[in-house]
Amino acid sequence: MNAPLMILEIAVVLLGLVILLADLWTPPSQKQSLGYIAAAAVGLILLGSFFIEAPQARYACGQMYVMDDLALYFKRFFLLATVAVLVMSVEFADRIEAGISEYYALILFALSGMMFAASANDFVLVFVALELITVTFYILTSFQRSRVPSLEAGIKYLILGALSSAFMVYGIALVFGTANTTNFAEIATGAKAISAKPIFLLGLLLVLVGLGFKIAAFPFQMWAPDVYQGSPAPTTAFLAVGSKAAGFVLLLRVLFSAVPEVTVSWTKLLMIISGVTILYGNLCAVPQRNLKRLLGYSTIAHAGYMLLGVTAMSVAGSYAILYYLGGYLFTVLAAFTVICVVMRAVEGDDISAVAGLHQRSPLLAVTMALAMVSLAGIPPLAGFFGKFLLLKAVIEKGALQPAYYWLTAAALIGVVISFYYYLGVVKAIYWSEAPADQPALQISKPTRFSLYGCIAGMLYLGIFPNDMVEIALHAAQALKL
Amino acid sequence: MHVGLEHYLLVSALLFCIGLLGVIARRNLLIIYMSLELMLNAANLAFVAFSRFNNNLNGQVMVFFIITVAAAEVAVGLALIVALYRRRQTAHVEDLTTMKL
């Protein structure tokens, strides 16, 4: 078993249970602040994770679970994201009629799923971790049961999620049938013999479909806008950051640890998916007026950008994805925290709700503007350096295969289009006609800190990328590309 | 007639397709959901068949996982559908289009 290796996950699960239990003895008025306790505890676990080192990959549960730099990187990523999401949830708590403690606990359980996903070295664990994430998210998305959009988002996510799980499970079955194992390392060693078998390839493709659904890549992106729009803001944020990152770590593991040879032969397919995803997300976002939906489309586009790193099939591409995710974490959390605070009073999430935000709260306005700028990929913010690394990784391959240049061109067109709508948000915040005398917005201290943290993160990753590049590089090297 | 792996796989594939067809073609959420379960069971069948013919018990372990997960999923899913029904008095997919474009 080697359970001590899984201490972080165990801690998170225990924390979830503790929260559930604590709920019983907490007076209703205090229940909201359980979220702060949870956030603090997750923060502690995050700190604790820095005492763990994984220079060499170590295994648990019979090679199913792997602990290496990549896993550690993502675990910390998820922990950090959860801290912010929990703080955001407290901000959001008054909009959830009942069961706020369960909401926190579910977030923690989803977190544990993500952390397991980061360590997955076996299709069984892939499936279990993913289902743990997905099933909790069904609930998280529909947590505002009285709101139809929230319910609708839950149902849509449920049906489509279950559909993708079905494809994936069937795919895993086929892979298992042909390779006679579900372990990545064993598949990798035996891949030469089986990679020509169509059944094996079919199985792998179906697994990819499942993962493509998670990251919302074209053509499996349909759910994303609706679910992003309907879910409670913290859920959306967690979905955009955590769930997507989990999808990516699994994608990296499956593609590069389990079946590297097959992956190479699918380069073109991945390139097409990446390019189309970028263009689709950005184009659809252009006429969008609903802020959360706009971010939904925008996250589709960002999945496309990160797929650029996958198509590059190199360490450079992989660590670019890791770096990009790092920046993306702060950026998206910042944006959703702002949305969460601003939309408290407003029904619907139209862009006009942020009009004149700079008068109501300069801090929120600045955060949102920075987040948009970072998403657009402009220095000195994190998004720029991430895109820089991704483009570099792709162009690097261009010399060998000119198709990469076309992919670059598609990415550039996408980025340019994205300026249009990101700037539209900035415009709404700073120079749109806004209704006069809107009340100033109150921001709680933890949220304020969380915002400061996001800003600092965006700036730090944008201006001093060195440390993070080193870390991401180390983590990516665990993939043995 | 000797029943071989291919036959099991064929049945499993058929089951999967039937489920898929149900998901695409039916409008009632409950039926869609049942079709989804059918698809999961198709996978289970494939697993068991592979496990049997490859002499690898891992497949059967996986089936247990799948069954467990499916049970959890069903619990959550049904709860959701019920909540929706109570709210909207309908379980038809056409009525679930407040968010689009």
Added chain:
Amino acid sequence: MKEALPWLILFLPLLSAVVITLFTKKDRELSAKLSIGAIVGSFALSMLFIALAGWEPIKQESLVTWLGVGELQVDFGLRLDALSLLMLLIVTGVGSAIHIYSYGYMHEDRSMSRYFASLSLFTFSMLGIVLANNFIQMFIFWELVGVSSYLLIGFWHERPAAADACKKAFLTNRLGDFGFLIGILLVWSALGSLKFSVLEIELAKNPDALGTLATAAGLLIFCGAMGKSAQFPLHVWLPDAMEGPTPVSALIHAATMVAAGVYMLCRVFFLLNAPALAVIGWIGGITALLAALIAVQQNDIKRILAYSTLSQLGYMVMAVGVHAPSAAMYHLTTHAFFKAMLFLGAGSVIHALHHEQNIWNMGALKSKMPITFWTFLLGTLALSGVPPFSGFFSKDEILVAASHQNGVLFALGVLVAALTSFYMFRLIFVAFLGPAKSPAAGHAHESPRVMTLPLVALAVPTVLAGFWGIENLYGKQFGLVEEAHPSSWFNHLFEPFNHAPLAALAGLGALVFGLSAAWHLYRNATRDRLPETFGVLTRVMQNRFYFDEFYATLIANTQDLAAKAADAFDRWIIAGLLIKGAHGTIELFGRALRLMQTGNLQTYTFLFVAGVALVLFYVFGR
């Protein structure tokens, strides 16, 4: 000491311009005095320098490299030889007189500081042209002269006419400079240097160095002169330039700046080959005739003088064209004196009549403004070429040269001489003699001393310049030294009749003809009888041969049309069609694509499965 003098001469006016602009703008008196002091100082220093150094060319030309990059070496140097030294004297001398005169003329104007600053700037620029030792330096000052002229013409900028006139002057000059610059580029690329002395040596060594482009280069450079010296067809700006204050017209648009073109042609005479000179001669001739014809039918006293200036400039250019640069310079010199004086006289009249400029509202000024009248008369006599006034000698030299080179141009020259005396005496008869034709003319008073003194001062060279041997200095400069004439002034007076009797007599005949025609038509006249006699011709002359209208149409049909087209293209095709189109396309695509997101779960599942099928087809189906 001696080396520093020319620099001091050049920079004194600039210094005064800068000091006035930066510090003494508030103090009008002080500004004026500074400016006057600067130019008088320059004049004195010029004389001192000539006394010290003589007229011999000074070898050491450059002091600093102004700009040196690779092959492009531009010095800032001074070329000091008879040509530039004489010109120096003219500019500072005439300039001094006009500066002093301006002090009186502009005394009431509240922007006098600005006036004097511009005037000083002009002096600096003009001296720069004169002293330039290379093309770029000359071009720089060439442009600076243009801009100071712009500032001075537009001095009363609140008057629309003045504002339009300065714009027109600048643009027309720019048109000439365009050719000039191309010419400079041509010469530089062929000969590899911009320095006059180097170019002269190169060309002497190898006369065909410019090859087939020689004529083109010469003519392009002539374009510059065409603009600045207002030669046909770029002459249109000069009459309008009379919107500036009268002293400005005297200094810039009669004596110095407009002469710069002629000066420049003489300076680069070595570059001009025979075909180019022929064209130059013809342009000069045509300008002279055209302007003289127009002058006959003008009624504004300054405009008459302006067209007369044009005509005389044409004369000078014609002289260059008939291979007689020294004659051109000679005429330039004498013309500077008497035309400046004429303008100042006109200014005095205008000042006395409270800005009345129509000669048909004048009359009988002879007795009321005696000094003005007599000096004006002297100027007229000199301009018409009455011996022994300076104009006679210089004009005669041109006619002699023309008679050697080109019979038609000679005839043209004589005709212009006749016209000149006709319109000048018309002016005298109408404006100064005869009855007073308006109440203002009846109450006129002589101008103050500060204005009449310069008139008297300028009258001296007007009368005597023919006897100073200026032509010999110029002749030496251009290597046409004839045997020295150790003759008395009396011999000198009759020398033209001995040397080339045809030209001298023709000139004299023309003078007499013009004078008698004017006497016949305008003695005691109160209105112009010429239009009745000649009808259409005079109307054409009055309307200045419709050049302005022609140019307006031309510009409207070419450049303005092109601008309109470019603007429309920019507005509709690039900004409208391409950019808005691209934007619209993207928006359209976005709107079309998101139609996929119907919100219906069934569609989604279908699309999902279709997507899976697509991926499978991509991998297995091909």
Added chain:
Amino acid sequence: MSTLTYILGWPLVAATLVAFIPRNYRFTIRVIALAATGLSMLLAIKLFSQFEVGSAELQFVQKVSWVDALGISFHVGVDGLNIGLILMGAIVAFAATAVSWEIKEREKEFYILLLIMAGGILGAFASFDLFFFFFFHELALIPTFIMIGVWGKGADKNYATFQITIYLTAGALIALVGLIALYLQSGANTFDIIELTRHVRANPLSVNQQHFIFPLLLFGFGILVSLWPFHTWAPLGYGAAPTATAMLHAGVLKKFGLYGLIRIALPLMPEGARSWLHVIAFLCLGNILYCGLVAIRQKDLNLLIGNSSVAHMGFVFLGIASLNLIGLTGAVMVMVAHGFLAALTFGLSGYLYQQTKTLRIDEMGGLLGRLPFIGAALIMAMMAGCGLPGFANFVGEMMVFFAAWKTFPLVTILAVWGALIIGSVYMLRAIRNILHGPLPTTWEGLKDASNPWRKLPFALLLASLLVFGFAPRLLTDKIQPSAEKILKMAIGASAPQAKAIKTARTD
């Protein structure tokens, strides 16, 4: 720490500082901004005077490793090519801060953005690392958009903001791809321009690679410089921008693309450059003639100045296209001169707008009588704009003409026409309609810049134009060795071309 680091650092430090000052301390904020840019300016002047003339080596270098894995380092330095630009940038930044008294609302944000912009601009020109070169440029770009959006003027403000944003980011991204490709293809594994250059000289890029990368840089940078036909953002954007932004962007930031072409594209990709020079030469006519003609038709002063500024860029392109020593030196000279000029004209038009609340040329008139200082300064600026000697622009344009004459005589003739005729047509028209003529009664209440503080920015810019106009060697002697170095790389690759230009390099 190199002086250079301080020059670009002070504005950025001040921006951070201002962020922590409460917004009602308006005076303090202003003083800090002025002090920071003023300090930068003084340091830049000191740098300029201490610059060792005649050396093509980098001076005032500072190099700090930034991202080891990628070979990115913070590397600043000056040589002849950027010394003038940095001086110009610092002076314009100060002037832009000084004219910003017209900003009355949200001053804090304005000054933060302005200072970031100033720091970014100076950083972009000082950087000798491809990454930071681009990074600083973008850093300066974002404030531009926001400033136009928030403090801009005119009905087309939003449209202008979007257009300028999309255009410039597109241009910057294309250039970025080119830069990354350059980094990758060179195989030097460093973003350091100096090392990269050294490496590429030893192992030149293949012709194919050059033909692929050069157009990326050309059009990427070209869009940033409003190369025809990618120019429409410029007049529109400047027309809508607040004064200080227009000054900084049109004056300084825009030169980034040109600087990049000279600094990076020419020496590293000589073959690519050669095959595109003709295209540049003809496109530059689009700027000079076409935009000049468009400027003639403008009814809005800022649109006129904007178009004229686009037109002036053509001269720089022509200088680059001529690919000889005179041309490159002239191109840099024009860049510096135009920086001062554009800042000056936009500053003055901003003053006029602030006074009259309109920029429509036909609504103004006779203002010289009411505004002697501003009017005189505007006349001088316009004169400088049509290439009058005495101003730095003349020197640069003249050099460009001399340089281009041998390679592209026809283009040169047309360019001269654009400079001398078309330029003066629209400039004089503007003077005639704005300053000359009778004063309408509407404008009798206008106030001239009487306070020395108000005059200072304009006087400073005018003085700079005049200093370099009268003594161009102050700059050209510094540019020349570096230009020569660039040129050696740009034409050293193939023998015949080198021979043809060799005559241009005998000094």
